[in-house]
Amino acid sequence: METELVWLRGELRLADNPLLDIAPSVSERLVVFVIDEALLDGTSADGVAGIGARRLRFLWQCLKELRGTLLKKGSDLLVAVDEPVSLVARLAEQYQVTRVVASEAAGGDDQLERLARCLPRQCRLERRGAGTLWTSQTLPMTLDEVPASWSAFRRRLGEASPRSHSRPAPATQPAWPERAPRGLPSLQRLSREADALNDAPDSAGLAFVGGEAPAWQRLDDVVWESDLLATYQQTRNGLIGAGFSSRLSPWLALGCVSATQVLEALREWEDRRGANASSRHFYHELLWREYFHWAARQEGKALFGDPPSSPGQAFECWRLGATGQPLIDAAMRELTVSGWLSNRARQLVASYLVHDLGEDWRHGAAWFERCLIDHDVASNWGNWKYIAGVGRNAKPRIFDIDEQSRRYDPDERYVRHWKELSLQPSSYEALGH
Ligand SMILES: Cc1cc2nc3c(=O)[nH]c(=O)nc-3n(C[C@H](O)[C@H](O)[C@H](O)COP(=O)(O)OP(=O)(O)OC[C@H]3O[C@@H](n4cnc5c(N)ncnc54)[C@H](O)[C@@H]3O)c2cc1C
The missing domain is CATH 1.10.579.10 (DNA Cyclobutane Dipyrimidine Photolyase, subunit A, domain 3)
Structure with a gap:
């Protein structure tokens, strides 16, 4: 029987998450998210951005909720602040992990390339497509063929439609390896500034709280309560208010809800209410997201351009x-x-x-x-x-x-x-x- 390590770098949900699929040979599993210590110091490994208090708070909420969900399924989550690649390699070594599963990422996946070089010999790395409507297997073009422009990408997709049936949440999860570390640090330990913020609704009347359940609540509100899909085309360019656009992006970006789950809700709404220019426009925006994702994978590190000189x-x-x-x-x-x-x-x-x-x-x-x-x-x-x-x-x-x-x-x-x-x-x- 095998011990597996799932390295989450997003996709913070249980349902429709291919990273959490269970192979019959897997008896134990570590699920790990590593907050890059360099991000908390103010710069990322690429010397760019760091993480602001709002963003960190939202991420932490997503992780906390996911941990609760995994615990209910007999598993757990380890959230650590460290250098991600070395921690994953150390854990793989320490717990005789035979397979590390991670999602494919955009913008030159330096982390997985480095990880592949430092994993113990018995351990293989498996990349799984997650987070996009298509996978590299289902996209109707190769990565090299992804066109330069959005309109050519759209033409190339033609009438092809992605999977619009999401996968249900697994009923259980493999056991947590005995004595392996688990849990997540308090938000206060991570950042006093982030901990001191509150989750009162923002000035538009909406509270962005991280996690799979808040994501579903927003999706239901948008699709079924507010009927946004009937008016989106007219309202989407708004600047102020809670309902001119879906505001699903934080949950989509962290993977609390998958693009496929959003598409499934959209198709269900269209089945009941009839497709219209607004619902089609909403789909079109999901395709913009798709375009940037596939373009970023094609570009690799070039996505970020050369390091600029100091700002003025x-x-x-x-x-x-x-x-x-x-x-x-x-x-x-x-x-x-x-x-x-x-x-x-x-x-x-x-x-x-x-x-x-x-x-x-x-x-x-x-x-x-x-x-x-x-x-x-x-x-x-x-x-x-x-x-x-x-x-x-x-x-x-x-x-x-x-x-x-x-x-x-x-x-x-x-x-x-x-x-x-x-x-x-x-x-x-x-x-x-
Ligand atoms: C300079 C700049 C930076 C941006 N940075 C981000 C980012 O870091 N993360 C992010 O999710 N979006 C980013 N966007 C795209 C877009 O602005 C947001 O996705 C959108 O405003 C989120 O609001 P919404 O969820 O209400 O979108 P809706 O209008 O309701 O659209 C639904 C979903 O479609 C996707 N989408 C819509 N427009 C775009 C677009 N132009 N590009 C890619 N996906 C899109 C998003 O996932 C969005 O949640 C950026 C746009 C610009 C111009």
């Missing part, structure tokens, strides 16, 4: 919401306080940083990575490149901020809202910025 003073003003451009400042304050931004606001602040202030897009992407509770490597770095017009999308997307303000915030409700919530320097410290 303009970047600092942008980051602090102090550029003097009201809409941009409002959005940057929202990002700091809530860890989330609408798609419209993301596009505008990205365009402003790169095309108006002349700063390097990579500083913006790294700042987003630090702050966003829905940070997703492929979607974040891919969208930044897309706006900047570098790499596969060599056409800059430049937004006229004054015109956009008139169109999307005509009565300045959004600007006034965030202006009233003017941030003191201490607010930034409280959020670990």
Whole structure:
């Protein structure tokens, strides 16, 4: 009988999670999530971003909930702060693990390449597709064939449709190896700033709380309670409010809910209510996510570009919401306080940083990575490149901020809202910025 180690790097759910499938030969299993110690120190292994207090709090909540779910199934979760690759290799050695299972990741999977080199001889590494609608086996093109542009990707998909039936949660899980470490550190131990935050609904009336159950609650609200799929096309460019878009991105990014589960709910709604332009548009957005994910896998490390030179003073003003451009400042304050931004606001602040202030897009992407509770490597770095017009999308997307303000915030409700919530320097410290 075998001992397996599942290394979670996302996909923090029990249902529809191929990483938690059980091979008949597996009798014991460790399920491990490693918080990179370098992230808590303020920089990641690539020297980029670190993790802000909001993002860390959301991640911790997801891990805590998953641990509760796994315990009920006879398993457990180990969350450790360490250098991820060396910890996984050490555990594999110590507990005579014969197989490490991990998900495929975007942006040059340096971690798995390093892990493959340092695992003990008896242990093999198995990569499983998870988190996207298609897998490398089902995508109707090879990775090399993923086209440069979104529209060509969409054309290439044609009428192909991905699996839209999710897999139920497994009834049980293999036993935890005797004497193996388990559990997760308290949030206070990880970060006092993150622990001191609260989960009161944000100014839009929505509380982002991490975990599989809150994810399902939001999915039900969006699909069945608010009927967003009937109006999404008209509302999706909103800036203020809880219901103009799904706000599912934090749970999708951490894998508390899978893209397939979201698609399944969408198809069920369409079966009952009839497909319309809004529901089709929502599907189209899931395909944008898909596009960035496959593009990021194709690009590997090139996704991140070369390390930029130090940011200028303009970047600092942008980051602090102090550029003097009201809409941009409002959005940057929202990002700091809530860890989330609408798609419209993301596009505008990205365009402003790169095309108006002349700063390097990579500083913006790294700042987003630090702050966003829905940070997703492929979607974040891919969208930044897309706006900047570098790499596969060599056409800059430049937004006229004054015109956009008139169109999307005509009565300045959004600007006034965030202006009233003017941030003191201490607010930034409280959020670990
Ligand atoms: C500069 C920039 C950085 C971004 N960084 C991230 C990020 O780190 N993580 C992230 O999930 N999204 C990112 N996005 C994409 C998009 O802004 C968010 O997914 C969306 O705003 C989340 O809100 P929602 O869940 O209400 O989306 P909805 O409008 O309800 O869309 C449903 C889902 O479709 C997907 N989606 C929608 N638009 C996009 C898009 N343009 N690219 C990729 N997926 C999309 C998301 O998973 C989203 O949850 C970024 C966009 C820009 C312009």
